[in-house]
Amino acid sequence: MRSNSEALFARGFARMPGGVNSPVRAFRAVGGNPVFIAKGAGSRIYDVDGNSYLDFLSSWGPMILGHAHPVVVAALIAAAHEGTSFGATTEREVIMAEMLCEAVPSLEKVRLVNSGTEAVMSAVRLARAFTNRDMIIKFDGCYHGHSDSLLVQAGSGVATLGIPDSQGVPLAIAAQTRSLPYNDIPALLSAFAKYDSRIAAVIVEPVAGNMGVVKGSRDFLAAARELTSTNGALLIFDEVITGFRFGYGGYQDIIGITPDITCLGKIIGGGLPVGAFGGKEEIMSLVAPLGGVYQAGTLAGNPLAMAAGIATLELLQEASYQYEDLERKTFGFCQEIQGFFAAKGIAVVINQAGSAFTCFFTEGQSISDFATAKQADTKAYGAFFHRLLANGLYFPPAQFEAAFFSFAHSDADIALALEGVKKAIQSL
Numbered sequence: 108m109r110s111n112s113e114a115l116f117a118r119g120f121a122r123m124p125g126g127v128n129s130p131v132r133a134f135r136a137v138g139g140n141p142v143f144i145a146k147g148a149g150s151r152i153y154d155v156d157g158n159s160y161l162d163f164l165s166s167w168g169p170m171i172l173g174h175a176h177p178v179v180v181a182a183l184i185a186a187a188h189e190g191t192s193f194g195a196t197t198e199r200e201v202i203m204a205e206m207l208c209e210a211v212p213s214l215e216k217v218r219l220v221n222s223g224t225e226a227v228m229s230a231v232r233l234a235r236a237f238t239n240r241d242m243i244i245k246f247d248g249c250y251h252g253h254s255d256s257l258l259v260q261a262g263s264g265v266a267t268l269g270i271p272d273s274q275g276v277p278l279a280i281a282a283q284t285r286s287l288p289y290n291d292i293p294a295l296l297s298a299f300a301k302y303d304s305r306i307a308a309v310i311v312e313p314v315a316g317n318m319g320v321v322k323g324s325r326d327f328l329a330a331a332r333e334l335t336s337t338n339g340a341l342l343i344f345d346e347v348i349t350g351f352r353f354g355y356g357g358y359q360d361i362i363g364i365t366p367d368i369t370c371l372g373k374i375i376g377g378g379l380p381v382g383a384f385g386g387k388e389e390i391m392s393l394v395a396p397l398g399g400v401y402q403a404g405t406l407a408g409n410p411l412a413m414a415a416g417i418a419t420l421e422l423l424q425e426a427s428y429q430y431e432d433l434e435r436k437t438f439g440f441c442q443e444i445q446g447f448f449a450a451k452g453i454a455v456v457i458n459q460a461g462s463a464f465t466c467f468f469t470e471g472q473s474i475s476d477f478a479t480a481k482q483a484d485t486k487a488y489g490a491f492f493h494r495l496l497a498n499g500l501y502f503p504p505a506q507f508e509a510a511f512f513s514f515a516h517s518d519a520d521i522a523l524a525l526e527g528v529k530k531a532i533q534s535l
């Protein structure tokens with residue numbers, strides 16, 4: 108029973124485009140109307156009708172500690188009592204900048220902003236200024252937020268809604284972005300052969316999360332590193348999802364490839380709006396007020412976002428938070444559900460990286476890029492999603508997204524989740 112959700116959706120629909128403030132939330136990719144969430148605690152979220160769900164959306168990534176972690180909440184309350192915004196610098200910003208630079212190898216200096224979109228938009232501007240070039244190379248199915256330059260063959264909501272090249276982006280701007288197949292080294296080589304002295308930057312999600320989970324191969328990422336270095340372009344890692352998700356720091360540590368600029372968001376804000384971009388001192392010195400690349404924000408480095416982010420990062424450094432455990436649990440879970448699908452005779456490819464995974468409904472052997480991801484049967488995913496919901500599990504409401512485990516998922520939660528997934532699959 109979801110009558111309160113239905114009533115709220117009807118009210119919201121009258122006053123907000125599609126009834127939402129971010130398109131994928133409208134459930135258009137899976138059918139039906141969205142569930143309105145009232146609250147969350149640990150591994151669970153609760154809707155406005157009193158239904159409870161084990162949460163595998165994790166707010167699209169940030170909630171690696173689970174919802175309303177008491178230490179994060181206490182940090183937020185303490186910060187709120189001291190004032191919520193000053194538009195002036197605060198100690199928490201310095202602490203956060205120090206923590207990020209210590210944890211992520213490519214960061215010598217960092218600028219804190221309000222979202223992943225803002226971080227990437229500013230990183231692209233910075234790369235263009237540093238190289239004095241205009242062209243950006245991205246990859247099909249990677250999503251880097253909704254700034255004009257990057258809404259070209261993008262993933263996430265735009266892929267889901269079939270508008271990877273958004274209306275309203277001037278052709279002249281889109282023409283400065285080339286999108287290549289992900290994990291395709293020959294395509295990268297040809298692009299550099301064709302455009303070399305025009306390329307300002309290659310931007311990539313080292314593990315794509317926005318066409319569903321798809322790992323960038325080490326060879327592919329290494330080729331991007333080498334080609335950009337030899338050709339005077341910059342390599343930007345969009346680690347908005349991967350940062351602090353697979354280990355304490357960036358995914359760049361795990362694969363041992365250091366980009367020139369790193370973009371962060373999600374986990375570093377502990378569930379509050381935040382983003383960051385940074386890199387070598389030489390590059391970051393171009394950012395105003397030191398240099399001529401303008402970027403600013405009234406709420407940048409906001410005290411509440413800093414408090415939640417610092418508390419989250421501090422907890423993640425404690426011995427009780429072992430990323431290997433989280434990965435092992437996620438791997439085991441994916442293996443089990445692969446078995447359930449096989450028993451039911453449903454063809455599925457499950458891509459898993461660390462604590463992130465996606466079930467692609469496809470007869471294909473593997474999903475390694477957007478072309479193979481797009482072969483997935485999105486209607487079948489929609490049916491699966493609704494069966495999961497009916498069994499108390501909240502997965503991403505779209506095929507081209509990642510599901511996440513959090514440290515709050517206990518063994519008992521996982522056992523319950525497996526039971527729910529099994530029932531959902533059996534009822535398909």
Ligand code: HOZ
Nearest residue numbers: 129130131132167263317
């Ligand atoms: N762009 C997000 C998914 N990758 C969706 C954000 C939201 O709807 O909250």
